[in-house]
Amino acid sequence: MEELTADVALVGLGAAGGSLLRALVRDGRARAGRRPLRVVAVEAPSASARRSASRSWCTWGPPGWRYEGDVAARWSRVRVVDGRGGVVEEALDPLEYRLVRSGDFEAAVAACAAGAEGVELRRAEVLEVADGVAGASVRARADDGGELLVRARWALDSRPPALPVPGRGRTVLLQHFRGWRVRTAEPVFDAGAATLMDFRVPQPARGTAFGYVLPTSAREALVEYTEFSRQPLTRARYEEALRAYLRGALGVGEFEVLEAESGVIPMTDVPFEPRAGRSVFRIGAAGGAVRPSTGYAFSAVQRQVDAVVAALAVGEVPVPPVPHRRRHLLMDAVVLRALDSGTVRGSELFPELFRRNGAARVLRFLDGRSTVRDEVRVMASAPRARMLRTVGGLALSAPARRRPAR
Numbered sequence: 001m002e003e004l005t006a007d008v009a010l011v012g013l014g015a016a017g018g019s020l021l022r023a024l025v026r027d028g029r030a031r032a033g034r035r036p037l038r039v040v041a042v043e044a045p046s047a048s049a050r051r052s053a054s055r056s057w058c059t060w061g062p063p064g065w066r067y068e069g070d071v072a073a074r075w076s077r078v079r080v081v082d083g084r085g086g087v088v089e090e091a092l093d094p095l096e097y098r099l100v101r102s103g104d105f106e107a108a109v110a111a112c113a114a115g116a117e118g119v120e121l122r123r124a125e126v127l128e129v130a131d132g133v134a135g136a137s138v139r140a141r142a143d144d145g146g147e148l149l150v151r152a153r154w155a156l157d158s159r160p161p162a163l164p165v166p167g168r169g170r171t172v173l174l175q176h177f178r179g180w181r182v183r184t185a186e187p188v189f190d191a192g193a194a195t196l197m198d199f200r201v202p203q204p205a206r207g208t209a210f211g212y213v214l215p216t217s218a219r220e221a222l223v224e225y226t227e228f229s230r231q232p233l234t235r236a237r238y239e240e241a242l243r244a245y246l247r248g249a250l251g252v253g254e255f256e257v258l259e260a261e262s263g264v265i266p267m268t269d270v271p272f273e274p275r276a277g278r279s280v281f282r283i284g285a286a287g288g289a290v291r292p293s294t295g296y297a298f299s300a301v302q303r304q305v306d307a308v309v310a311a312l313a314v315g316e317v318p319v320p321p322v323p324h325r326r327r328h329l330l331m332d333a334v335v336l337r338a339l340d341s342g343t344v345r346g347s348e349l350f351p352e353l354f355r356r357n358g359a360a361r362v363l364r365f366l367d368g369r370s371t372v373r374d375e376v377r378v379m380a381s382a383p384r385a386r387m388l389r390t391v392g393g394l395a396l397s398a399p400a401r402r403r404p405a406r
């Protein structure tokens with residue numbers, strides 16, 4: 001068995017592990033005394049069943065972002081379409097909605113690791129992450145069967161979490177989707193606008209369904225069919241829904257499928273615990289980065305990464321914070337419960353939120369950057385009476401943002 005030692009072991013190099021590695025390399029403050037931190041990152045080999053499939057990550061914010069070089073497409077306008085075809089479209093100026101493909105991001109992570117002093121990247125499937133008083137140990141197996149043991153002061157584990165079990169007063173919905181990157185025979189897409197939610201799809205008996213369109217030209221787009229509900233569909237059902245959406249609402253005739261992408265993201269008010277032990281911490285989706293009401297996580301991951309790097313720079317325990325405000329988690333718990341119970345229909349709630357607030361305020365809110373005034377307005381535009389009817393059954397104990405403990 002090969003043994004390595006490190007200051008920091010990164011388990012998984014997706015959005016969270018990859019962002020952390022890049023931040024550690026970029027930020028010379030994180031050092032162990034006079035030398036750079038020694039970092040060993042372990043990512044599952046391509047053939048491993050554990051390896052995450054390709055993902056299209058979108059975020060919004062002002063241009064000139066930290067991953068500017070990885071941006072594959074950007075949109076200055078966003079659109080939400082209600083079930084009757086009513087369109088709310090808005091210029092985001094000075095913000096933009098932008099797409100980073102996980103493959104491009106991972107290539108940038110690998111390039112960053114290759115040139116960095118003290119950083120080693122290994123392709124192996126992690127079998128166990130064990131906590132100890134003086135550090136963590138990470139046991140992994142490479143494709144050739146060779147075993148690897150990494151002993152590290154700290155381990156940051158971003159392996160995807162198991163689906164949470166809904167306890168009393170908690171809600172677990174799934175955001176599940178399948179998308180196709182399509183090329184159409186005719187020019188049908190408006191490449192300047194991303195469609196965040198298009199409700200011109202049949203709504204399930206329980207839950208919410210919508211289309212999502214990221215056009216990269218008049219003839220190419222990533223088109224997804226998404227549901228917020230309790231059970232994923234079969235691949236055949238997603239594809240039937242996708243075909244119907246493309247042909248019906250989008251009016252696409254002939255098209256070819258260039259790539260497919262799918263995902264299941266838990267949307268839940270079950271709290272995630274970033275601290276897995278004295279030396280082992282969860283980060284990313286496993287550490288509670290997913291915003292419960294939306295499934296977006298990429299921006300929140302960056303907040304966790306910044307906190308971890310800042311803690312390492314001053315020799316503190318690098319526990320990733322829960323990257324959402326407590327009041328946002330409470331509001332999300334109400335929304336999730338209302339959607340899950342059917343008290344509020346997502347196909348009515350979301351278009352109305354965008355129509356009455358404008359996209360910029362809703363996106364600020366969804367990104368955790370809203371002011372209390374923004375939030376009062378957002379809540380005032382929701383069907384409050386019906387939402388509040390759901391509050392009674394909630395377990396109102398969202399985890400607070402935690403300062404890393406020593």
Ligand SMILES: Cc1cc2nc3c(=O)[nH]c(=O)nc-3n(C[C@H](O)[C@H](O)[C@H](O)COP(=O)(O)OP(=O)(O)OC[C@H]3O[C@@H](n4cnc5c(N)ncnc54)[C@H](O)[C@@H]3O)c2cc1C
Nearest residue numbers: 012014015016044051052057058126263284285296297298
């Ligand atoms: C298809 C899809 C699209 C999404 N789109 C968006 C979006 O547009 N915007 C947004 O904000 N959020 C989006 N999300 C949600 C969230 O941002 C992503 O899930 C994000 O990838 C979470 O980052 P992570 O680092 O926690 O997990 P991941 O990025 O999945 O990283 C985990 C890493 O661990 C590796 N791994 C797993 N098991 C092992 C093992 N045993 N040994 C070694 N390595 C292992 C995986 O291969 C992977 O690289 C999307 C999610 C999915 C699934």
